[in-house]
Amino acid sequence: SSSASVLGAGDVELAQTLPAGTVHAIIGGHTHHALNEHGLSPLNIVNGIPIAQAGKLGEFVGEVDITVGRACAAVTSVHLTPTAHLPVDDAFNAAHVQPLLDAVAPIFNEALGTAIEHDDLSIDAVRNDFAAGESALCNFIADALVERTRLAGYPVDFAAIDASCIAANVPAGPLTFGDWFDVMPFADTIRLCRITGAELALLLDDNARRADRPDEAHTERGFLHFSRGLRYRIRLGATRSVAAAVDVTVDETPLDEAAGREYMVACTSFMHMLAGTWQKQASDRWHMQWFDPQTLPKEDTRLFLRDELVAYIRTHGGVTAEGGCRRDGRVVVVR
Known part of the structure; x- marks a missing residue:
């Protein structure tokens, strides 16, 4: 695949701005x-x-060969080796890997509570339906962000998340830290953004254009889910370019009446970044204009998303309906 643009600070943007000959290669991972x-x-x-770049979660070992000549050096070979095809080194695993697994086992086996059985927690829903409409799992996570950031002293109005913070499904039954680590294996932090009512209207229209459509292949477009205080409908329209958000309310107040108000939004530090490749292609192909949340005033709370969710799960006895793992009609998709 080709290099993915990361909004605001990607390897592509870095390479484009470096003077010729400054570096021989860029090794990415983000x-x-x-x-x-x-x-x-x-x-x-x-x-x-x-x-x-060598993919994710140790699926490849990447190698870059740089050949040094008399006057210069240049990359002469780049390749990836799937780790699944590498021979197993039992002695190395026993000496170096197993002790690490043994050390973290008590942490990963720690009980957090119980996860309810819900279709939105299944692997099929996580893989196939994330951006198709409302999700009980996303509702749970977004509501957790609001509660935890408010407990930390931040006057958050609502929260927004995207697919970058969910890597796996949640199995029904007893829930351990290891189960939730599978859902959130990355060290994302919670970021606060300030957005006016007028900007929020643009963001929601943008979000409507990112929603999965029944007649198109699904890919990561950066679709956002919001906490319970923000409610709206997505009108898909005949084509993606005319999709729009309608009937928007924030804490039961119509957004049309709050264009000048400023809101504080809790989101993740990686929000929208997985969507850079599709967004660029869509802009080039259909000349769509996108709302870039990276332009909003922001600050990092230094609160780790996974830590705050674990604390929230403990408080609510697991991933439960009472804790927000349910659908409540906060977003409705119509043709």
Whole structure:
């Protein structure tokens, strides 16, 4: 695949801005894409600089060969080796890996509560339906962000999350820290953004254009889910470019009456960043204009998303309906 643009601070943008000859290669990792699976692709040479990345979760070992000549040095080979195809080194695993697993086992086995049985917690829902409409799991996480940031002293009005903070489903039954670590394996933090009512209207229209449509293949477009205080309908329309958000209320107040008000939004530090590749393609192909949340005034709370969710889960006895794991009609998708 080609290099993914990360909104605001990606490897592509870095390569484009570096003077020629400054570096020989850029080794990425932030977007978790596997690049150059079949050798160095011309698509991954930006401004003369090769960009390499070895996917996610240890699925590949990446190698970059740099050949040094008399006058200069250059990347001469880039390739990925799937770790599943590597021979197992039992002695190494016993000496170095197993002690680490044994050390963290008590933490990963710690009981957090119980997860209810709900279709929105299934692997099929997480993989296939995240951006198709309302999700009980996303409602739970977004509501948790509001409660936990308010407990930390931040006057948050509502929260927003996207697919970047959910990596797995939640199995029904007893829930351990390890189960939730599978859902949130990354060290994302909670970020606060300030947004006016007028900007929020633009963001929600933008979000409507990111929703999955029944007649199109699903890919990561950065669709956002919100906490219970924000309610609206998505009118899909005939094409993606005319999709819009309608009947928007924040804490039961119509957004049309609050264009000048400023809201504080809790979101994740990685929000919208997985959508950079699709967003660029859509802009080039359909000339769509997108709302860029990276332009909003923001601050990082230094609260780790996973830590706050674990605390919330403990408080509410698990992933429960009482804790917010339910659908309440906060977003409704109509044709």
